[in-house]
Structures are given as structure tokens and as C-alpha cells.
Amino acid sequence: MRVGTGRVMRRVTRIAAGLATSAMLVALASLGAGEALSTPAARTIGAAPADLQAETVSIPDGRGATVAGWFIPGRPGRGAVLLLHGVRADRRAMIERARLLSRDGHAVLLIDLPAHGESSGERITFGLREGAGVRTALAELRRRLPGEAIGVIGVSLGAASLVLAHAEPAPDAVVLESMYPTIEEAVVDRLTRRLGPVGSALAPLLLWQLPLRTGISPDQLRPVDAIASLKAPVLVASGTRDQHTTLAESRRIFDAAREPKQFWAVDGAAHVDLFNAGPEAYRKIVIAFLDRYLVR
Numbered sequence: 001m002r003v004g005t006g007r008v009m010r011r012v013t014r015i016a017a018g019l020a021t022s023a024m025l026v027a028l029a030s031l032g033a034g035e036a037l038s039t040p041a042a043r044t045i046g047a048a049p050a051d052l053q054a055e056t057v058s059i060p061d062g063r064g065a066t067v068a069g070w071f072i073p074g075r076p077g078r079g080a081v082l083l084l085h086g087v088r089a090d091r092r093a094m095i096e097r098a099r100l101l102s103r104d105g106h107a108v109l110l111i112d113l114p115a116h117g118e119s120s121g122e123r124i125t126f127g128l129r130e131g132a133g134v135r136t137a138l139a140e141l142r143r144r145l146p147g148e149a150i151g152v153i154g155v156s157l158g159a160a161s162l163v164l165a166h167a168e169p170a171p172d173a174v175v176l177e178s179m180y181p182t183i184e185e186a187v188v189d190r191l192t193r194r195l196g197p198v199g200s201a202l203a204p205l206l207l208w209q210l211p212l213r214t215g216i217s218p219d220q221l222r223p224v225d226a227i228a229s230l231k232a233p234v235l236v237a238s239g240t241r242d243q244h245t246t247l248a249e250s251r252r253i254f255d256a257a258r259e260p261k262q263f264w265a266v267d268g269a270a271h272v273d274l275f276n277a278g279p280e281a282y283r284k285i286v287i288a289f290l291d292r293y294l295v296r
Helices: 002-038 091-103 130-144 157-165 183-195 198-214 223-229 247-256 279-294
Strands: 055-060 066-072 080-084 107-111 150-155 173-177 234-239 261-266
Touching: 002 198, 055 130, 066 091, 066 130, 080 091, 080 130, 080 157, 080 279, 091 107, 091 150, 091 279, 107 130, 130 150, 130 157, 150 157, 150 279, 157 173, 157 223, 173 279, 183 198, 223 247, 234 247, 234 279, 247 261, 261 279
Parallel strands: 080 107, 080 150, 150 173, 173 234, 234 261
Antiparallel strands: 055 066, 066 107
16 A cells, blocks of 8 residues: 555656646746747838838937838828838838839838837837837828828737827828737737637736736737727728637727728638738728828
């Protein structure tokens, strides 16, 4: 009996040690992921493609930070559009949209969000402090183009940055593509997609790090709540197969927005570039929406 009991105890000890090691590895992996997600995505961008005929700009915000980008002039009366990329990308991700808008006569400003590309910033904050860069860019467009209507196209992080910016005055039209509703749902969706059901159990480990790394709380990252204060016509777009921000989550965002508003479910698209998923449909729906509010 004593021999059997000893074997059982040794086995229990090995299992406990294995579980402790696994828990430690999970914790370390979570810490590593938190650091990777919030570390700036700084990189050199350089000049714009020659066909854009764009001016390289560095816009000071008056507080020591700068927003880098490219500005493309347009035709008078056609308005201007600010383009905001997704997380860990930069202004180059919006080049095809810029070409489309420029051909339509709109002036275009493509920027690197704070802590991305050539813009300054110490941490990626998932839309909150990026909103300051959005406000700086909108003010620059109004300075350059007084009297012109201004629209915004934001993709994922770019969309959240616009909504959380609470810009005043508000833009004249806004397109929000694949925007997360709350940071909690964004983390759970992404972890579940990669790890299955266990992902939702690991989400608190990432969310717990948010205030430590960025100085902000999850309660400050709820675009679904902030969108109610957005005083602009809005087009909410989402892929029907998006698992990072589900179609149901996008419809909640749409329901929370003010009128006038429009919803576009991009058939078959996942969490991808919705322009590349269907350029012709994008032109017909998004450009038509912007023209309705920007062209004077």
C-alpha cells in the first residue's frame, strides 16, 4: 500500500509540475504577445508612387508629435478624403483607395497613424491616442482646403481611431470598414480564431496588460458606444466571413450609429482589404456614398 501510495504521489507531483510549467509558458506567451501588439510599428516609408503626384507632409500637432503622410490635391468642389489604415500597417495600405478617389477628383490625405510608419508615438493604443493623429490630420485638411467637405475612410484600427477621436467639427461623411465594437470582443474573437474555445479563457491575460503597457483601460476602447456621438453620415462595411469582427458585431455598430447611415455586407469577404475583395463594388458603393455628401 505504501509503495502504491508513493507512486501515486509522485505521479500527482509530476502532473502538478507539468500544469505549473504550462501555466508559466502561457503567461510568458501572453506577456510576449502583449508587448508585440503594442510596440510601435515604425518604419521608413519614403516618397509616394510617382503616379499619385503626392506631396510628402509632416504635420505637427502642437504638442511635440508629428503625423506623416502624403497629400494629393483634387478638383475644387469635389471635397477631400482622409485615409486611415489598419493596425501595424501604414499609409501604403491605402494607395489603391487613394488612386480611386483621386481619379474621382477628390483631394486625398493618406497618413501613418501615431506609432505607425513615420508618425511619432510610443505605443499602439488600439484607437485612443491614435485619435489625436486623426484630429491633427483633419485640421490640416481644413487648413489647406477651406470650404471643402471632408470625408474619412477608416479600416479596422483606422476606423476605431476616427470614432474614438470625437473630432469637432465632425467630418461630412465617414466610412468605417471592419471596426471592432469593444476591445474585449476584439481580443476574444482573435484568440478564439487562433486557439479555439480556449482562446476566450486566455483573453483576460492580454486585457490585464493593457493599462500597464498603454496607460488606458478597456472601458476607453468601446467604439460601439462612441459611435453614437459621431455627427456624420456613416457607411459601416464588413465582410460576411469576417471572424475578427463578426457580421453580427458590425450590425451592432451600425444599429448604434446615428442617421443617416448605410450598411454594406461584403459577400464572402473575411477580415481583409475590402477594396481588394471587390474593387468594382467598392467604387459603386463607397465612392457613391462619399460623392453624395462631399461634392458641392
